[in-house]
Amino acid sequence: MILLRHGQSQFNLHYHATGVDPGIVDAPLTPLGHEQAEAAAHALAGEGLRRILCSPLTRALQTATPVAARLNLPILVTPAVRERRGASCDIGTCRTDLARAWPHLDLAHLDEVWWRGEGEEDLEADDVFAARTASFRAGMAADPDWAHTLVVCHWGFISAVTGRDLANGEWVRCRMDEGGRLAAVAG
Numbered sequence: 001m002i003l004l005r006h007g008q009s010q011f012n013l014h015y016h017a018t019g020v021d022p023g024i025v026d027a028p029l030t031p032l033g034h035e036q037a038e039a040a041a042h043a044l045a046g047e048g049l050r051r052i053l054c055s056p057l058t059r060a061l062q063t064a065t066p067v068a069a070r071l072n073l074p075i076l077v078t079p080a081v082r083e084r085r086g087a088s089c090d091i092g093t094c095r096t097d098l099a100r101a102w103p104h105l106d107l108a109h110l111d112e113v114w115w116r117g118e119g120e121e122d123l124e125a126d127d128v129f130a131a132r133t134a135s136f137r138a139g140m141a142a143d144p145d146w147a148h149t150l151v152v153c154h155w156g157f158i159s160a161v162t163g164r165d166l167a168n169g170e171w172v173r174c175r176m177d178e179g180g181r182l183a184a185v186a187g
Contacts, residue, residue: 001140001149001182002047003158004040004171006055006063007033011089012168027089029062036169041066044171049073050148055082056114057092057154061102063169064152075152077105079114080136083154085124091115133160137182146182 011027014020029037044067054064054075060082061075068075083090092098092115099107140146159165162184164172173185 001146001151001174002044002049002171003151003153003162003166003174004044004063004067005155005158005166005168006057006059006152007036007040008168009033009059009089011059011087015087021087023088025088025091026058026093028058033059033168034062037063037066040169040171041070044150045070047150048148049150050145052076052150052152053078053081054152055079055154055157056098056107056110057082057090058101059089060152060154061105067150067152075105077107077110079110080132080139081151081153081157082115084129084156084160085115086156129156129160133157137161141176141182146176 006029008030009027010030011022011024013030014022014024040063049071050073052064052068052073052075054060054077056077056079064075082092085091093101095107095110095112095114140149155166158172161182162172162174164184166172174182175185177183
Protein backbone atom coordinates (compact mmCIF):
# COMPACT_ATOMS: atom_id res chain seq x y z
CA MET A 1 0.00 0.00 0.00
CA ILE A 2 1.11 3.52 -0.72
CA LEU A 3 -0.07 6.57 1.21
CA LEU A 4 0.21 9.81 -0.79
CA ARG A 5 -0.12 13.19 0.90
CA HIS A 6 -2.07 15.68 -1.19
CA GLY A 7 -0.22 18.45 -3.01
CA GLN A 8 0.25 21.91 -1.55
CA SER A 9 -3.08 23.56 -0.78
CA GLN A 10 -4.00 27.22 -0.49
CA PHE A 11 -4.21 26.61 3.27
CA ASN A 12 -0.67 25.13 3.38
CA LEU A 13 0.73 28.07 1.43
CA HIS A 14 -0.76 30.70 3.74
CA TYR A 15 -0.33 28.81 7.00
CA HIS A 16 3.35 28.05 6.39
CA ALA A 17 3.99 31.71 5.58
CA THR A 18 2.18 33.15 8.62
CA GLY A 19 1.57 30.39 11.18
CA VAL A 20 -2.04 31.57 11.33
CA ASP A 21 -5.08 29.61 10.14
CA PRO A 22 -6.21 31.61 7.07
CA GLY A 23 -9.82 30.41 7.33
CA ILE A 24 -9.85 28.57 3.99
CA VAL A 25 -12.54 25.87 4.17
CA ASP A 26 -11.85 22.72 2.10
CA ALA A 27 -8.75 24.32 0.61
CA PRO A 28 -7.98 23.63 -3.06
CA LEU A 29 -4.52 23.00 -4.47
CA THR A 30 -2.14 25.78 -5.46
CA PRO A 31 -0.42 25.69 -8.86
CA LEU A 32 2.52 24.00 -7.10
CA GLY A 33 0.09 21.48 -5.60
CA HIS A 34 -1.17 20.62 -9.07
CA GLU A 35 2.45 20.16 -10.22
CA GLN A 36 3.06 17.86 -7.24
CA ALA A 37 -0.04 15.82 -8.16
CA GLU A 38 1.20 15.44 -11.75
CA ALA A 39 4.65 14.42 -10.49
CA ALA A 40 3.08 11.81 -8.21
CA ALA A 41 1.04 10.46 -11.13
CA HIS A 42 4.25 10.04 -13.13
CA ALA A 43 6.20 8.49 -10.23
CA LEU A 44 3.45 6.03 -9.29
CA ALA A 45 2.77 4.81 -12.83
CA GLY A 46 4.94 1.69 -12.47
CA GLU A 47 3.90 0.69 -8.95
CA GLY A 48 1.29 -1.96 -9.85
CA LEU A 49 -1.58 -0.09 -8.24
CA ARG A 50 -5.08 -1.48 -8.79
CA ARG A 51 -7.20 0.85 -6.69
CA ILE A 52 -7.24 4.41 -5.42
CA LEU A 53 -8.89 5.34 -2.12
CA CYS A 54 -9.24 9.06 -1.55
CA SER A 55 -10.37 11.52 1.08
CA PRO A 56 -13.39 13.63 0.08
CA LEU A 57 -11.49 16.84 0.82
CA THR A 58 -10.95 18.87 -2.37
CA ARG A 59 -7.15 18.96 -2.14
CA ALA A 60 -7.02 15.16 -2.00
CA LEU A 61 -9.48 14.75 -4.88
CA GLN A 62 -7.47 17.20 -6.97
CA THR A 63 -4.30 15.22 -6.18
CA ALA A 64 -5.90 11.87 -6.99
CA THR A 65 -7.32 13.01 -10.32
CA PRO A 66 -4.13 12.96 -12.44
CA VAL A 67 -3.01 9.72 -10.80
CA ALA A 68 -6.34 8.08 -11.62
CA ALA A 69 -6.19 9.38 -15.20
CA ARG A 70 -2.63 8.13 -15.73
CA LEU A 71 -3.35 4.69 -14.21
CA ASN A 72 -6.84 4.44 -15.71
CA LEU A 73 -8.35 3.69 -12.29
CA PRO A 74 -11.48 5.02 -10.63
CA ILE A 75 -11.26 7.12 -7.48
CA LEU A 76 -13.04 5.46 -4.54
CA VAL A 77 -13.96 8.23 -2.13
CA THR A 78 -13.96 7.41 1.58
CA PRO A 79 -14.18 9.76 4.56
CA ALA A 80 -12.28 7.17 6.61
CA VAL A 81 -9.02 8.68 5.30
CA ARG A 82 -9.93 12.35 5.78
CA GLU A 83 -7.72 14.66 7.82
CA ARG A 84 -8.26 15.02 11.53
CA ARG A 85 -10.46 18.05 11.96
CA GLY A 86 -8.32 20.72 13.55
CA ALA A 87 -8.19 23.65 11.12
CA SER A 88 -10.47 25.49 8.72
CA CYS A 89 -9.22 23.46 5.74
CA ASP A 90 -10.47 20.24 7.38
CA ILE A 91 -14.09 21.36 7.14
CA GLY A 92 -15.38 19.66 4.03
CA THR A 93 -17.77 20.48 1.26
CA CYS A 94 -21.23 18.94 1.62
CA ARG A 95 -22.01 15.88 -0.49
CA THR A 96 -24.47 17.77 -2.72
CA ASP A 97 -21.86 20.37 -3.69
CA LEU A 98 -19.12 17.75 -4.07
CA ALA A 99 -21.38 15.82 -6.45
CA ARG A 100 -21.81 18.96 -8.55
CA ALA A 101 -18.04 19.56 -8.65
CA TRP A 102 -17.13 15.90 -9.18
CA PRO A 103 -20.06 14.42 -11.18
CA HIS A 104 -18.04 11.36 -12.31
CA LEU A 105 -17.41 10.20 -8.72
CA ASP A 106 -19.72 7.95 -6.71
CA LEU A 107 -20.52 9.93 -3.58
CA ALA A 108 -23.91 8.40 -2.76
CA HIS A 109 -22.46 6.62 0.30
CA LEU A 110 -21.37 9.90 1.94
CA ASP A 111 -23.47 11.64 4.53
CA GLU A 112 -24.38 15.19 3.52
CA VAL A 113 -22.02 16.44 6.26
CA TRP A 114 -19.41 13.67 6.15
CA TRP A 115 -16.53 15.39 7.99
CA ARG A 116 -18.18 15.43 11.40
CA GLY A 117 -19.60 12.52 13.37
CA GLU A 118 -22.86 12.75 15.25
CA GLY A 119 -22.49 14.86 18.38
CA GLU A 120 -18.93 15.96 17.50
CA GLU A 121 -17.85 19.53 18.00
CA ASP A 122 -15.45 21.50 15.79
CA LEU A 123 -12.38 19.39 16.65
CA GLU A 124 -12.14 15.62 16.30
CA ALA A 125 -11.42 14.11 19.73
CA ASP A 126 -8.18 12.17 20.20
CA ASP A 127 -9.98 8.90 20.90
CA VAL A 128 -12.30 9.29 17.90
CA PHE A 129 -9.39 9.96 15.55
CA ALA A 130 -7.35 7.10 17.03
CA ALA A 131 -10.28 4.73 16.58
CA ARG A 132 -10.78 5.84 12.98
CA THR A 133 -7.12 5.31 12.04
CA ALA A 134 -6.97 1.99 13.91
CA SER A 135 -10.07 0.82 12.06
CA PHE A 136 -8.48 1.79 8.74
CA ARG A 137 -5.25 -0.07 9.56
CA ALA A 138 -7.14 -3.20 10.61
CA GLY A 139 -9.38 -3.07 7.56
CA MET A 140 -6.48 -2.69 5.17
CA ALA A 141 -4.50 -5.45 6.90
CA ALA A 142 -7.45 -7.78 6.29
CA ASP A 143 -7.93 -6.63 2.68
CA PRO A 144 -6.44 -9.08 0.16
CA ASP A 145 -5.69 -6.20 -2.25
CA TRP A 146 -4.00 -3.95 0.33
CA ALA A 147 -0.59 -4.16 -1.38
CA HIS A 148 -1.95 -2.68 -4.62
CA THR A 149 -3.84 0.22 -3.06
CA LEU A 150 -3.01 3.92 -3.24
CA VAL A 151 -4.52 6.08 -0.50
CA VAL A 152 -4.60 9.82 -1.22
CA CYS A 153 -4.93 11.50 2.13
CA HIS A 154 -3.42 13.97 4.61
CA TRP A 155 -0.48 14.72 6.89
CA GLY A 156 -2.20 13.92 10.19
CA PHE A 157 -3.77 10.72 8.89
CA ILE A 158 -0.48 9.46 7.44
CA SER A 159 1.36 10.35 10.64
CA ALA A 160 -1.20 8.45 12.73
CA VAL A 161 -1.08 5.37 10.50
CA THR A 162 2.68 5.21 9.87
CA GLY A 163 4.43 7.53 12.35
CA ARG A 164 5.94 9.37 9.36
CA ASP A 165 5.67 13.08 8.56
CA LEU A 166 5.39 13.71 4.83
CA ALA A 167 5.61 16.96 2.90
CA ASN A 168 2.97 17.85 0.33
CA GLY A 169 3.09 15.49 -2.64
CA GLU A 170 5.29 12.90 -0.88
CA TRP A 171 4.34 9.26 -0.48
CA VAL A 172 5.28 6.32 1.69
CA ARG A 173 5.03 2.61 1.01
CA CYS A 174 3.61 0.36 3.71
CA ARG A 175 4.26 -3.31 4.33
CA MET A 176 2.71 -5.91 6.58
CA ASP A 177 4.78 -6.57 9.72
CA GLU A 178 5.19 -9.92 11.50
CA GLY A 179 2.05 -9.30 13.54
CA GLY A 180 -0.09 -8.68 10.45
CA ARG A 181 -0.13 -4.89 11.00
CA LEU A 182 0.59 -2.21 8.45
CA ALA A 183 3.92 -0.44 8.92
CA ALA A 184 5.81 2.16 6.88
CA VAL A 185 8.75 0.87 4.88
CA ALA A 186 11.96 2.41 6.23
CA GLY A 187 13.61 4.95 4.03
